Amino acid sequence: MRAPTTDVLIVGAGPTGLTLATALAARGIQATVVDRQAVGDNTSRAAVVHARTLEVLEPIGVTDRLARLGIHAARFTIRDRDRVLVPVRFDNLPTRYPYTLMISQAVTEAALLERFTELGGQVLWRRAVTDLAQDDQGVTATLEDGEQLRARYLVGADGMHSTIRECAGIGFPGGSYGESFSLADVRLTGALPNDEVILYFSPAGLVVIAPLPGGFHRIVATVDSAPEHPDVDYLQSLLDTRGPQRERAIVKEVLWGSRFRVHHRVVDTYRAGRILLAGDAAHVHSPAGGQGMNTGIQDAMVLAGALASALTGGDEEPLNAYGVIRRPIAEQVVRLADRLTRLATVGRRLRPLRNTLLKLLAYVPAFRRRLAWRLSGLVYR
Numbered sequence: 612m613r614a615p616t617t618d619v620l621i622v623g624a625g626p627t628g629l630t631l632a633t634a635l636a637a638r639g640i641q642a643t644v645v646d647r648q649a650v651g652d653n654t655s656r657a658a659v660v661h662a663r664t665l666e667v668l669e670p671i672g673v674t675d676r677l678a679r680l681g682i683h684a685a686r687f688t689i690r691d692r693d694r695v696l697v698p699v700r701f702d703n704l705p706t707r708y709p710y711t712l713m714i715s716q717a718v719t720e721a722a723l724l725e726r727f728t729e730l731g732g733q734v735l736w737r738r739a740v741t742d743l744a745q746d747d748q749g750v751t752a753t754l755e756d757g758e759q760l761r762a763r764y765l766v767g768a769d770g771m772h773s774t775i776r777e778c779a780g781i782g783f784p785g786g787s788y789g790e791s792f793s794l795a796d797v798r799l800t801g802a803l804p805n806d807e808v809i810l811y812f813s814p815a816g817l818v819v820i821a822p823l824p825g826g827f828h829r830i831v832a833t834v835d836s837a838p839e840h841p842d843v844d845y846l847q848s849l850l851d852t853r854g855p856q857r858e859r860a861i862v863k864e865v866l867w868g869s870r871f872r873v874h875h876r877v878v879d880t881y882r883a884g885r886i887l888l889a890g891d892a893a894h895v896h897s898p899a900g901g902q903g904m905n906t907g908i909q910d911a912m913v914l915a916g917a918l919a920s921a922l923t924g925g926d927e928e929p930l931n932a933y934g935v936i937r938r939p940i941a942e943q944v945v946r947l948a949d950r951l952t953r954l955a956t957v958g959r960r961l962r963p964l965r966n967t968l969l970k971l972l973a974y975v976p977a978f979r980r981r982l983a984w985r986l987s988g989l990v991y992r
């Protein structure tokens with residue numbers, strides 16, 4: 612059997628793979644990273660980095676550069692048109708980052724890649740893994756062009772349609788939502804706050820309006836059938852039927868738009884021998900609450916410590932503990948996103964009841980505090 616050429620082969624240079632590679636490099640472990648796309652081609656989706664994620668990224672020197680580049684949103688509100696149902700404040704949380712950082716995923720990935728490169732790392736772009744084989748000593752990955760790479764451990768950070776998960780035979784039970792998601796970055800005028808994320812509930816579905824750097828806003832909405840390229844008229848009708856009523860938000864320009872189908876799934880196990888999974892390869896859910904990328908980044912930071920123990924101390928137990936710790940967290944995140952999505956899309960008949968219940972709950976400080984802790988991820992400290 613061929614000797615391993617690298618300690619860790621990371622498949623996927625999205626936010627999860629790049630965080631893991633950087634955290635390993637910061638510990639002096641050089642990983643090989645491959646991605647089937649060209650640099651910067653991962654379509655930007657996440658717009659939110661939560662407080663706990665900024666905390667965990669501190670030791671690898673990424674937090675300050677991200678915090679400088681994004682908008683610090685101190686509030687999150689759930690609204691029914693102009694009525695605030697639930698106000699959530701982040702500015703009184705006990706953290707150095709008492710806000711939600713609004714920043715596009717492309718910028719987050721660029722900051723991680725910059726730090727990884729500073730630490731001497733390199734990503735092999737346009738290299739897709741198509742097959743795997745593992746034995747007692749390591750894992751052999753076969754690339755699209757037939758080249759083989761051998762590593763002591765292999766991490767699948769290759770997203771929802773993970774080839775690594777399939778090759779390892781790991782189940783991914785769960786289901787899919789009937790609706791699809793329409794997503795766009797737009798230039799808006801109107802009286803929308805620039806430091807607040809707003810989740811509007813309506814019988815037609817939810818719409819999130821969130822500020823982004825550069826004077827843009829991110830719009831995310833659940834719809835029956837989303838167009839491939841949402842235009843100004845389409846997005847305007849979404850805002851007019853679901854968003855603010857008293858002072859309309861007017862869509863002036865669409866920077867880019869896309870559509871997604873959303874699933875809710877968690878893998879049966881995070882580890883199969885020398886193969887480990889992290890990020891969307893291990894868990895996917897609705898974007899309500901903006902948790903996906905944050906959970907993947909936190910997986911990666913825990914996994915880096917576990918791999919370091921196995922590689923430098925020969926102790927494999929932390930690799931088992933990694934899944935034992937992270938899988939229940941993924942299940943909680945999937946449940947939170949599911950609850951928010953179902954609440955957001957209840958039919959017209961139940962809507963007054965939902966609004967009354969939420970308004971009552973919002974009077975309870977403990978409820979608002981719990982929601983802030985959960986959304987910010989501080990609950991997973």
Ligand SMILES: Cc1cc2nc3c(=O)[nH]c(=O)nc-3n(C[C@H](O)[C@H](O)[C@H](O)COP(=O)(O)OP(=O)(O)OC[C@H]3O[C@@H](n4cnc5c(N)ncnc54)[C@H](O)[C@@H]3O)c2cc1C
Nearest residue numbers: 623625626627647657658740770890891898901903904905
């Ligand atoms: C509409 C929408 C809005 C969202 N908003 C938020 C938000 O506000 N906050 C949040 O935290 N999350 C959000 N998310 C989720 C977030 O985008 C994902 O959780 C995040 O991208 C997962 O990162 P990842 O690195 O695990 O996977 P990915 O970003 O999917 O990266 C996987 C990488 O693996 C590569 N790859 C795949 N297969 C192979 C292969 N065989 N060989 C080599 N490379 C391969 C791909 O090219 C890709 O670069 C949203 C998602 C959607 C759909």
